[in-house]
Amino acid sequence: MAEPMLENDQPLLVADALGKSYGRIAACRDVSFALYPGEVLAIVGESGSGKSTLLQLLSGQLAASSGCVSYRMRDGVTRDLATLGEAERRFLFRTDWGYVHQDPAQGLRMAVSAGANVGERLMAVGWNHYGRIRDTASNWLERVEIDVARIDDAPRTYSGGMRQRLQIARNLVTEPRLVFMDEPTGGLDVSVQARLLDLLRNLVAELHLAVIIVTHDLAVARLLSHRVMVMKGGRVIETGLTDQVLDDPREPYTQLLVSSILPP
Amino acid sequence: MNAPAYNFAYLDEQTKRMIRRAILKAIAIPGYQVPFASREMPMPYGWGTGGVQVTAAILGPDDVLKVIDQGSDDTTNAISIRKFFAKTAGVATTTATENATVIQTRHRIPETALGPNQVLVYQVPIPEPLRFLEPRETETRRMHALAEYGLMHVKLYEDIARFGHIATAYAYPVKVNGRYVMDPSPTPKFDNPKMDNCPALQLFGAGREKRIYAIPPYTQVVSLDFEDHPFEPYRFNAPCALCGAENSYLDEIVTDDKGGRMFVCSDTDFCEERQTAGHHGSLSAAPYKEKAHG
Numbered sequence: 001m002a003e004p005m006l007e008n009d010q011p012l013l014v015a016d017a018l019g020k021s022y023g024r025i026a027a028c029r030d031v032s033f034a035l036y037p038g039e040v041l042a043i044v045g046e047s048g049s050g051k052s053t054l055l056q057l058l059s060g061q062l063a064a065s066s067g068c069v070s071y072r073m074r075d076g077v078t079r080d081l082a083t084l085g086e087a088e089r090r091f092l093f094r095t096d097w098g099y100v101h102q103d104p105a106q107g108l109r110m111a112v113s114a115g116a117n118v119g120e121r122l123m124a125v126g127w128n129h130y131g132r133i134r135d136t137a138s139n140w141l142e143r144v145e146i147d148v149a150r151i152d153d154a155p156r157t158y159s160g161g162m163r164q165r166l167q168i169a170r171n172l173v174t175e176p177r178l179v180f181m182d183e184p185t186g187g188l189d190v191s192v193q194a195r196l197l198d199l200l201r202n203l204v205a206e207l208h209l210a211v212i213i214v215t216h217d218l219a220v221a222r223l224l225s226h227r228v229m230v231m232k233g234g235r236v237i238e239t240g241l242t243d244q245v246l247d248d249p250r251e252p253y254t255q256l257l258v259s260s261i262l263p264p
Numbered sequence: 265m266n267a268p269a270y271n272f273a274y275l276d277e278q279t280k281r282m283i284r285r286a287i288l289k290a291i292a293i294p295g296y297q298v299p300f301a302s303r304e305m306p307m308p309y310g311w312g313t314g315g316v317q318v319t320a321a322i323l324g325p326d327d328v329l330k331v332i333d334q335g336s337d338d339t340t341n342a343i344s345i346r347k348f349f350a351k352t353a354g355v356a357t358t359t360a361t362e363n364a365t366v367i368q369t370r371h372r373i374p375e376t377a378l379g380p381n382q383v384l385v386y387q388v389p390i391p392e393p394l395r396f397l398e399p400r401e402t403e404t405r406r407m408h409a410l411a412e413y414g415l416m417h418v419k420l421y422e423d424i425a426r427f428g429h430i431a432t433a434y435a436y437p438v439k440v441n442g443r444y445v446m447d448p449s450p451t452p453k454f455d456n457p458k459m460d461n462c463p464a465l466q467l468f469g470a471g472r473e474k475r476i477y478a479i480p481p482y483t484q485v486v487s488l489d490f491e492d493h494p495f496e497p498y499r500f501n502a503p504c505a506l507c508g509a510e511n512s513y514l515d516e517i518v519t520d521d522k523g524g525r526m527f528v529c530s531d532t533d534f535c536e537e538r539q540t541a542g543h544h545g546s547l548s549a550a551p552y553k554e555k556a557h558g
Contacts, residue, residue, distance in 0.1 A: 087410045109397070109418070116421045123421065124414025130424055130490040152425045 010072060012037050012178060012210050013058065017067035020053055027053040029234045030067070037177060040204060040211040042225035042242065044218060044257065050234035051214045052182060058212060059099060059180045060089050074177075094121050098171030098179035102186045104163035107170070108155045114141065114166055115151040121174045140169040144199060161192035165199065172203065181213040185220055197223050218261055222246055230254045273320040273353040279303055283321035283476070287467060290478035295440030296408070297391050302474040306348075311341060312370055313471025315387035316348070319368045322383060322467070323349065328356045330364035335372035335513070335530035342370075359533050371434070373455040375512050375534040378464035380481060386449045388470035391477065393437045393447035413445045416488055424493055433498055439486045440479055448485075454497040454513045459485040502527040505547040507538035 011034035018031040028050040035041055043051050056062040058069055060081045072078045074096055084092070093099070101107040108117050118137040119127070127133050138148045144165040146158075155163050164184060171179060184200070185193040201224055204211055215221055221228050221242060228245045230238040230253070238251045249255045271277060279301075286300035305313040323329070329349050333342040337359040345368060346357050358364050361376040368385040378384060394404045397415050407415065416437050423431045436453035440446050448459060449468060459466065459479060466479040479485060487495040500514045505526040512534060514527040526547055529535035539548070 086406075090410060090412065112397075112418055112422050113425050115425055116418045119421055120414055120418050122414075123417040124412060128417070128491050130421065131492050133421065134425075 009036075010078075011035060012039075012072050013212075014070045014078075015058060015067070016070070018054070018057055018064055018069060019066040020057055020062060021065045026234050028057060031057075031236055032067075033229065033236075033239065035178075035210055035212065037210050038208040039227065040209075040213065040225040042221035042228045043212065043214045043231060044216065044221050044228060045231035046216060046257075049231040051216075051231055053234075054231070055180055055182055055212065055214050059093075059097065060084070071178075094124050095174045096176050096178065098168075098176045100164075100167055100171055100179060100181040100184045102183040104155065104160070104167045107167045108163065110156045111154055113152045113154055114146065114158070117155060117166060117170050118173050121170065125174065136173060140173050141166075143203070144169045145195075159192075160188055161196060164188065164196055168200070168203070172207065172209075175207065176209070178210045178212070181211060181215075183215055183217075184213065185215070185217065193220075200224060218246060218257065230257065270352060272325070273323045273349065273355075274306075275303065275317065275320045279317075280321045283317055286476045287318065287321065287478065290467070290476050291465070291480050293444070294480055294483050295438075295444030295446040295477060297475040297477045299474055300476050302471045305471065307344070309472040310389060312345060312368070312387035314469030314473075314476070315368050315370070315385050315471075316345060316469075317471060318385045318467050318469035318476060319345075319349065319366060320353075322385075323353055323355060323366060325353070325355065327365045328358050328363055330358050330361065330367045330533075331369075332367065332372060332374065332531075332533075333370045334515075335374075336532045338532060360537075361533055371450050371452075372513070372530060373451060373458045375509075375529070375531045377458075378462060380463040382464040384462075384464050384466045386451075386466065386468045388447070388449040388468045388473070388475070390435075391447055391449075391468065391470040391473050391475040393435075393445050408444060411443065413439075413488075416445055417490070420488060420490065420493075424490070430489065430493055430495070436495075437488050439488060441483050442486075445488070446477060446479075452498070452513055453487065453495070454499055456485070456487045456495070457497060461485075500527050503545055504529045504535060504538075505545045507535045507543045507548075508545040509535070509538055509543070 013035040015031055015033050020028040031054060043054060045051050057064050069081045070078050071081055115134055115137040118140050119133040122133050138151055141148050141151060146162055146165055155166055185196055213224060225242050228242045229236050232253050238245060238254050246258055249258050282301055286298045290298045303317060305316055307313060331342045331346040333339040336342060349355055350357050361374040365381060366383050370387045392404055394407060394415055397419055398404050420430050434452050435447055435450045436456055438446055438448055438456060448456060461482055463481050465481050468477045489495040503510050504512060504514060506528050509529055512529045512531060515530045517526050517528060519526055
């Protein structure tokens, strides 16, 4: 039994004393943590607390001023993201990683059909059979609860909730192990949010995904995540299991965050 | 006082050197778009300013020039460019494909097979095959550099999803020498197979976009496709109405307002040679050899 567990015993992604400063302004300081396969980590905090900067550092889109991020690749070798070539990083980004933007228009090609949006990653890794690409795409549309009859419609004809679900399908089609999400429920109305969260929770469990989700909505963190990191002024001020942090916040700022949620 | 107002073949020698350097680089990296300092030419963009500059840079006094526009030797564009070089370079011109050493073309490859002593110069409006899917030039360059061509298949996928087959009929993307994806300029996809392993040097000039690219002789050129939707050249299913050719690319000409139409070879030189050799089609004037103003 010890052998198969070993795979999950090693962290997937490790941030070590990560920092980013713009001149004298430190957007992010001394962030360290380890993320394990299948684990969902929420980064919460108010606007300007450095959440999005941290997400960009972790996903290699921004070069860190200090510290490093290492990732265990599919071949089992853990590598420093800063040492990856551009080709390797982009390949990682469209195979083993997903990135769900707050605004689906940023993550989707709005002018091409939903099927092609989902199929793009497959074609990028060399799939060359139209029938198989289309089957896989319709299968994924089903999984994210989009009517398969709309496979040939462009996402600009979709509602906000559908676009977000399509973006998720587009990211998950190559079976990534790690997905970054930047406010995935932002701008959606409450019932659509609830449906999306429910879908995400099921997919994450089913696919054993590791997720780093940035949100200012503590309800999203509570529903989805196993662990929470609270950020303020570019620093992580509190971290722990989700229910522990949200039910028994230690730091005054976290207490303020938690108490500012309206009671249902 | 008697010095001509312009240099041989219009462009000055330094400009030609610059263009030749770009051409050499393009030949060294088949299918790669080489930027060059495109000049203003005495003609509007879209009329072949890129092709004219390439032709001017490679033309020598002994060359024989042929210019075609959509396969035709006698359209305004073809005649103007032919006259331009007859006047500025004093080179011999021809309409016969096999006699030409340099052929400047807009949107066709001649039907007559090209030989190793010939150069085909294409006029290119938009050199970037990924342009309509990815508007950012920085991004398309990166995609070429990293050979990330999944997006090209997205376009073909869209065609099949919408029309049931690959409906792209011209400017059909090709992969050159197993590396760069290239836009063959708006030639019909019927001409794509002629690019593969062609003995002639093929040069592409885009004047407004300031790019030159090339296919060296005997280079592999593969049209992109899907396993279950392979590339197929398209041709109207009819013989030429004037020369009866069954294997040439045809233009469709509407002849009246009652749905009447005729199909004729788009390559006028090919069609005329066949007619001279005695071939004729359903609409040939009889006797076709006699000329009205003979």
